[in-house]
Amino acid sequence: MSEQTKKWRYGVKRWIVLALFIVGGYAAFGRNTMLRPISPVVVLPAEPISPNSPITNTMLATLIADVVLLLFAFGAYRFHKQGNLVPNGLYNFFETIIEFLWNTVEGATGKWAKRIFPVVATIFLLIFFANVIKLFPGFESIGWMKEAHKAPAYAPVKLFDLGGLPVYTIDKGRPVEVEAHGEEATAAAGAESEHGEAKTEPCHACEVVPFLRGSATDLNFTIALAIIAVVMTQVYGVWALGPSYFSKFFQFGALVNGGIFGLINFGVGFLELILEFAKILSFSFRLFGNIFAGTLLLSIVGALLPIVIPPGLYLFEIFFGIIQAYVFFLLATMFISMALVSHHGDGHGEEHH
Amino acid sequence: MNDPVAFVAGLKLLGAGLAMLGAIGAGVGVGIAASGGVQAMGRNPDAANIIQTNMILGMAFAEAVAIYALAVALIIIFAA
Incomplete structure (x- = not known):
C-alpha cells in the first residue's frame, strides 16, 4: 500500500523517440525531395510479385x-x-x-x-x-517498378547496387508526365529493374508494385x-x-x-x-x-x-x-x-x- | 462538357462520394449500440462480458451497412 513517488530521471527512450520525430520531419519537409512521402497509387486487385508471376x-x-x-x-x-x-x-x-x-x-x-x-x-x-x-x-513500400499509366508518377533515382541488383527509389521532386501511349513499353521496362541491367533506367515514369500487401x-x-x-x-x-x-x-x-x-x-x-x-x-x-x-x-x-x-x-x-x-x-x-x-x-x- | 472522358471521371467520383452517404446510418447505429451497451454495463457491471460481446456483435452488423457503401464506392471508382 505504501506508494512511493518515482524519482524522475532522464530516460533514454524519449530521446530516441524525439530523434525519430526530427528525422521524420526532415524527411518530410527537408530540402531532400528523395525522402518525401508520395501520395499512394490505389490499386484494388492484388498485383503479381514480379512481372508475369502467378503469385500475387x-x-x-x-x-x-x-x-x-x-x-x-x-x-x-x-x-x-x-x-x-x-x-x-x-x-x-x-x-x-x-x-x-x-x-x-x-x-x-x-x-x-x-x-x-x-x-x-x-x-x-x-x-x-x-x-x-x-x-x-516494408509492406506496400518495397517492390518492383513499372511504367505508370496514371497521374502521380516520378522519375527513378538509383541508390546503390545490391549484389548486382540495382536498387532504385523514386524522387518526389521530379514528377514526370505520363506518356499517353506507354502501353507497349511497360513489360520490358518493368522486367529490367529485376534483372539488373544497370545501363538504363527501369522506367520513364515509375510506380512501385509492392512485394507484400496485407492479406x-x-x-x-x-x-x-x-x-x-x-x-x-x-x-x-x-x-x-x-x-x-x-x-x-x-x-x-x-x-x-x-x-x-x-x-x-x-x-x-x-x-x-x-x-x-x-x-x-x-x-x-x-x-x-x-x-x-x-x-x-x-x-x-x-x-x-x-x-x-x-x-x-x-x-x-x-x-x-x-x-x-x-x-x-x-x-x-x-x-x-x-x-x-x-x-x-x-x-x-x-x-x- | 467539352471533354466527355473527364466529365465521366468526375461523375464517377461524385457517385462514389454519394454512395458513402450510407455511412451516416451506420454511424448512428454504432453510436446507439455503444450508448446502450455502456449504459447497461454501468447499471450491471457484473454482466459486462456478455453485454460487451453482444454490443460488438450489434456494432458489427450496423457497421456492415457502411462497409457495403464503401464497397460500392470502391467498385464505382475502380471497377465500373
Missing part, C-alpha cells in the same frame, strides 16, 4: 503470416511440452488468447465447443496475424474465409440435427398442413436459404472493407501529414485488426451455434438443451 503480393503476405503463426504456435507447444511451471511471454500471450476464445465459444455452444473451437479459432488466429503483420515496415486487402482471402465459415456452419448443422437440418430451408411440412401461415413459413424458409449466401457477402466485405480502408487511410494521411498523426493511426489499425478478427470469429461462432439448435419448436415440440 497478398498471397505472399498470407504465406508469411502462416509461417509466423506456425512458428509461434510450435514455440508455445514446445514450451508446454517441457513442463515449465512459470510461463514465459509467448506462452502467456497464447494462453490469454486461447482462453478468451474458448470462453466465448463455450458460452455460445456449450458441449459442442470442443468440436467447433478448432475451426473458428484458426480463422481468428489467421486473420489476427495477417492484420498485425501487414503493419510492419485482407484482397477479396480472395476474405471470400475464402467466409465460404469456409458458412460451409462449416452447414456441416455442424447437419452433424447436430441430421438431415432434418435442411427442413429449416424447405418447410414442406408447413406447406402441407399449415394453411396460409404455412405458405408464409415456406417463403421464410427460402429467405433463410438466401440469407446463407448473404452471410458470405457480409463476412467477406466487412473484413475487406475495414482493412482496405485502413490501409488507404494510413497511406493517404502518411502522404499528407507524415509526422505526428501516423503513429496514432497505426495504433488505431492494430486495434481494428484485432477487432475485425474477433468480429469474424464471433459471428462465425454465433451462426454455428444458431445452426446447432432445431429451428422451429412449434412443429415437433421437441426440446434441444
Whole structure:
C-alpha cells in the first residue's frame, strides 16, 4: 500500500523517440525531395510479385503470416511440452488468447465447443496475424517498378547496387508526365529493374508494385474465409440435427398442413436459404472493407501529414485488426451455434438443451 | 462538357462520394449500440462480458451497412 513517488530521471527512450520525430520531419519537409512521402497509387486487385508471376503480393503476405503463426504456435507447444511451471511471454500471450476464445465459444455452444473451437479459432488466429503483420515496415513500400499509366508518377533515382541488383527509389521532386501511349513499353521496362541491367533506367515514369500487401486487402482471402465459415456452419448443422437440418430451408411440412401461415413459413424458409449466401457477402466485405480502408487511410494521411498523426493511426489499425478478427470469429461462432439448435419448436415440440 | 472522358471521371467520383452517404446510418447505429451497451454495463457491471460481446456483435452488423457503401464506392471508382 505504501506508494512511493518515482524519482524522475532522464530516460533514454524519449530521446530516441524525439530523434525519430526530427528525422521524420526532415524527411518530410527537408530540402531532400528523395525522402518525401508520395501520395499512394490505389490499386484494388492484388498485383503479381514480379512481372508475369502467378503469385500475387497478398498471397505472399498470407504465406508469411502462416509461417509466423506456425512458428509461434510450435514455440508455445514446445514450451508446454517441457513442463515449465512459470510461463514465459509467448506462452502467456497464447494462453490469454486461447482462453478468451474458448470462453466465448463455450458460452455460445456449450458441449459442442470442443468440436467447433478448432475451426473458428484458426480463422481468428489467421486473420489476427495477417492484420498485425501487414503493419510492419516494408509492406506496400518495397517492390518492383513499372511504367505508370496514371497521374502521380516520378522519375527513378538509383541508390546503390545490391549484389548486382540495382536498387532504385523514386524522387518526389521530379514528377514526370505520363506518356499517353506507354502501353507497349511497360513489360520490358518493368522486367529490367529485376534483372539488373544497370545501363538504363527501369522506367520513364515509375510506380512501385509492392512485394507484400496485407492479406485482407484482397477479396480472395476474405471470400475464402467466409465460404469456409458458412460451409462449416452447414456441416455442424447437419452433424447436430441430421438431415432434418435442411427442413429449416424447405418447410414442406408447413406447406402441407399449415394453411396460409404455412405458405408464409415456406417463403421464410427460402429467405433463410438466401440469407446463407448473404452471410458470405457480409463476412467477406466487412473484413475487406475495414482493412482496405485502413490501409488507404494510413497511406493517404502518411502522404499528407507524415509526422505526428501516423503513429496514432497505426495504433488505431492494430486495434481494428484485432477487432475485425474477433468480429469474424464471433459471428462465425454465433451462426454455428444458431445452426446447432432445431429451428422451429412449434412443429415437433421437441426440446434441444 | 467539352471533354466527355473527364466529365465521366468526375461523375464517377461524385457517385462514389454519394454512395458513402450510407455511412451516416451506420454511424448512428454504432453510436446507439455503444450508448446502450455502456449504459447497461454501468447499471450491471457484473454482466459486462456478455453485454460487451453482444454490443460488438450489434456494432458489427450496423457497421456492415457502411462497409457495403464503401464497397460500392470502391467498385464505382475502380471497377465500373
